[in-house]
Amino acid sequence: MDAKQIGERIRKHRKNKKLTQAQVGKFLAIGKDVISDYENGKVKVIPFEKRAKMSSVLNIPVSELLYDNEKMACI
Secondary structure, eight states: HHHHHHHHHHHHHHHHTOHHHHHHHHHHTTHHHHHHHHHTOOOOOHHHHHHHHHHHHTTOOOGOOHHHHHHHHHO
């Protein structure tokens, strides 16, 4: 997956959980503008630690937030 696809997944799951960008940002200790940048694919590589925490708050497997090159490293 690329940054745009990961961002779309984050947005979809966040909305399914009825969370605002501000709520997710608070959990991750970052601003809602950063969450917006993540969701819009403006950040090319979201730090793994942030994606791991995000998977927890969104209740999804971290594997759904892996970039293509990371998936290959797991095989």
